[in-house]
Amino acid sequence: MNFNYYVPVRILFGRGQLNNLHQQTLPGKKALIVISSGKSIRANGYLDQLEGQLDKAGVSYVVFDKVMPNPMLKHVTEGAALAKAEQCDFVIGFGGGSSIDSAKAIAVMATNDGNYWDYVGAGSGKGQPVKNQPLPIVAITTTAGTGTEADPWAVITKEDTNEKIGSGWDCTFPYLSIVDPELMVSIPPTLTAYQGFDALFHSTEGYLNTTANVMSDLFALKAIESIGANLDKAVADGKNLDARDNVALANTLSGIVESVSGCISEHSLEHALSAYHPNLPHGAGLIMISKAYYTFFAKSGSCDDRLVKMAQALGKTEASQPMDFVDALVDLQRRCHVDQLKMSDYGITREELPEIVKNARHTMGHLFHVDPAVLTDEDCLKIYQESYR
Known part of the structure; x- marks a missing residue:
C-alpha cells in the first residue's frame, strides 16, 4: 500500500475538446507546433483547426514538421534551434506519440545547453540533471497508443548508435493535454x-x-x-x-x-x-x-x-x-x-x-x-x- 502518485496534467477529454483550446489559459504567447513529416495532420484539416484555435486565443505560432514515426535525435536538435530562433515560449506536440515525445525533448533543449543525449540517463547518455525548466508543453493527441499525454516520458532514437531510449523528468509532464476522439477517426x-x-x-x-x-x-x-x-x-x-x-x-x-x-x-x-x-x-x-x-x-x-x-x-x-x-x-x-x-x-x-x-x-x-x-x-x-x- 506504499505508493507515490504525481500526475500534474490538466486533461481535456472527449469529442470536440480541441474546439475548447482557445478558452484555456495557455502557457505563452508564441508556440512551436511539432507535427510529423506525414500528410495526415494537414490533409484531414486538423492543423487548420489547431491554428484557428490559437488565432482565437491570440497566440502566434510556427510549425516544425520533420518528426519521424520513431523520433530522431537530429530532429530534436533542429526543433529546439527553431524554437530558440523564433523565441517560442511553449511547445505544442500535435499528433501521435512521436510528435508529443519530440515536443517534450525539444522543450528541454530549448532552455538547456548541450545535446539532448547529455541528459539521457541510459545507454551512452551522460545522465546530467536538467538544470533549466523546459518550455511548457501542450499535448494534443490524434492517436490512442502511447499515453504520452499523461506521462513525462519521451522516447528518442540516437540514430548513429542505434539507441532508442525513453527519458523523462517531473518537468516534462505536459502542462495541458487534449484527448479528442474525433481526431482519431481517420486512423487506418x-x-x-x-x-x-x-x-x-x-x-x-x-x-x-x-x-x-x-x-x-x-x-x-x-x-x-x-x-x-x-x-x-x-x-x-x-x-x-x-x-x-x-x-x-x-x-x-x-x-x-x-x-x-x-x-x-x-x-x-x-x-x-x-x-x-x-x-x-x-x-x-x-x-x-x-x-x-x-x-x-x-x-x-x-x-x-x-x-x-x-x-x-x-x-x-x-x-x-x-x-x-x-x-x-x-x-x-x-x-x-x-x-x-x-x-x-x-x-x-x-x-x-x-x-x-x-x-x-x-x-x-x-x-x-x-x-x-x-x-x-x-x-x-x-x-x-x-x-x-
Missing part, C-alpha cells in the same frame, strides 16, 4: 491496432511491474478491460466513436499507469528492434514478440494471479490459469487482424537477433530490474527466435 485500421496494442502493453507491463501498486492497478485493469472490449470494434469501423472513446480512454489511463508504475522489459526488447529498423512501427514490434514474451512469464510461476486477472479484464471471464492471458491476447490480435506479422517484412534477420538482445540490455536495461521474474539474455534471444517469421 492497421495503425489503429498497432497503437491500441501499445496502449494495452503499457498497462499489462505496468500491472506486472514489481513497482505496481494499488493506484496503478486501478488504471491498468480498467484500460485492459476497455481495450479488450473495444479495440477490434475501432479497427473494424474507424468511425465508431463509442469504440474510439473507449480506446482513447484506455490509452490515457495507460499513460497514468506509466507515471505511477511503468514498463517492464517488453518495451526494452521492442525498442531495440525498432532502433535498428526504424521503419518498424513500435506497436507492431510489441505485437510480434508478445505471445512468446507473456508465455515466458506465464510459465515462470512468478505472477500467476496477475496474469489471470489480466485475462479476465481482457474478456476471458472464466480464466483460471496464467496461459489464459496469452490465449486472450492472441484472440484479440486475431480479431484485429495483426496476429500474422513478420519481422522479416521489416528487414530483420535471425542473424542479428543476438546483437539486438545486447542493445536491449545496454539501452533500457533498467526495465529488466522490475520484471516479475529474471529474464536472461538467453531467454530474450529465445523470445525473439520464437517470435521470428
Whole structure:
C-alpha cells in the first residue's frame, strides 16, 4: 500500500475538446507546433483547426514538421534551434506519440545547453540533471497508443548508435493535454491496432511491474478491460466513436499507469528492434514478440494471479490459469487482424537477433530490474527466435 502518485496534467477529454483550446489559459504567447513529416495532420484539416484555435486565443505560432514515426535525435536538435530562433515560449506536440515525445525533448533543449543525449540517463547518455525548466508543453493527441499525454516520458532514437531510449523528468509532464476522439477517426485500421496494442502493453507491463501498486492497478485493469472490449470494434469501423472513446480512454489511463508504475522489459526488447529498423512501427514490434514474451512469464510461476486477472479484464471471464492471458491476447490480435506479422517484412534477420538482445540490455536495461521474474539474455534471444517469421 506504499505508493507515490504525481500526475500534474490538466486533461481535456472527449469529442470536440480541441474546439475548447482557445478558452484555456495557455502557457505563452508564441508556440512551436511539432507535427510529423506525414500528410495526415494537414490533409484531414486538423492543423487548420489547431491554428484557428490559437488565432482565437491570440497566440502566434510556427510549425516544425520533420518528426519521424520513431523520433530522431537530429530532429530534436533542429526543433529546439527553431524554437530558440523564433523565441517560442511553449511547445505544442500535435499528433501521435512521436510528435508529443519530440515536443517534450525539444522543450528541454530549448532552455538547456548541450545535446539532448547529455541528459539521457541510459545507454551512452551522460545522465546530467536538467538544470533549466523546459518550455511548457501542450499535448494534443490524434492517436490512442502511447499515453504520452499523461506521462513525462519521451522516447528518442540516437540514430548513429542505434539507441532508442525513453527519458523523462517531473518537468516534462505536459502542462495541458487534449484527448479528442474525433481526431482519431481517420486512423487506418492497421495503425489503429498497432497503437491500441501499445496502449494495452503499457498497462499489462505496468500491472506486472514489481513497482505496481494499488493506484496503478486501478488504471491498468480498467484500460485492459476497455481495450479488450473495444479495440477490434475501432479497427473494424474507424468511425465508431463509442469504440474510439473507449480506446482513447484506455490509452490515457495507460499513460497514468506509466507515471505511477511503468514498463517492464517488453518495451526494452521492442525498442531495440525498432532502433535498428526504424521503419518498424513500435506497436507492431510489441505485437510480434508478445505471445512468446507473456508465455515466458506465464510459465515462470512468478505472477500467476496477475496474469489471470489480466485475462479476465481482457474478456476471458472464466480464466483460471496464467496461459489464459496469452490465449486472450492472441484472440484479440486475431480479431484485429495483426496476429500474422513478420519481422522479416521489416528487414530483420535471425542473424542479428543476438546483437539486438545486447542493445536491449545496454539501452533500457533498467526495465529488466522490475520484471516479475529474471529474464536472461538467453531467454530474450529465445523470445525473439520464437517470435521470428
